Amino acid sequence: MSPPAIIAPSILSADFAELGRACSDTMGQGADWLHVDIMDGHFVPNMTFGAPVVTKVRPHVDRPTRAYGRGTFDCHMMIAEPKRWVRDFKKAGCDLYCFHYEAAVSSTAADTPEGYSAAQTSPKELIRFIHELGMQAGIAIKPKTSVDVLWDILENPVAEERPDMVLVMTVEPGFGGQSFMASELPKVTALRKKYPELHIEVDGGLSEKTIDQAADAGANVIVAGSAVFGAADPGEVIRKLREAVDSRRGKL
């Protein structure tokens, strides 16, 4: 059976001037995780914030007591040098470090002054590094990236080098409030068929209008920014998103 619904509001749509309170309010409204979008202006044409802001926000939300527990900080790293920031985000309180496949396999990074190489490694080496620091590891793919790049990574017999979650982007990364790309759902269907217990996250354009399609495909981790933070009753939206996913468990 697929894993239960995990609803992860994207704080990109929150009021940044009140970020700590926005995060704790959202948790009080029934969110499971917080989805934290990190953008560097290189990998995507937009910038958000880095580890110092995560450090300040983290105490506003209870730490999870187990992997994937309530309060998980799900950091979506839309950055060109994912290896470079793993340590800083661990220190800041990130629980799940989700990097982009496309960034990991590019080779533009330079070494860091901290004395370790930021030169990009293979996804499996990056996953191992994230695990060694005690975080869960996620791997994300953009709409133009084929799901086929993931099979080898998911089949790896070495458990420490396998991702705990796959993120299938349902918009081009960079901005909240874009239209959902249903064209990406066959990737989710293919992943769910092969991996009944894998955490499969979808991100971009999720709302009460699009959740049924995503849930039918087999997604269980649902990111929603504008749909939650723009709602008159965010708790009601979170509840409906959860219900849509959980009502399909065991039927996929």
Ligand SMILES: O=C(CO)[C@@H](O)[C@H](O)COP(=O)(O)O
């Ligand atoms: O990673 C991203 C955008 O790049 C997302 O997490 C968005 O922030 C989701 O926002 P909505 O599409 O739900 O408004």
Ligand SMILES: [Fe+2]
């Ligand atoms: Fe995101």
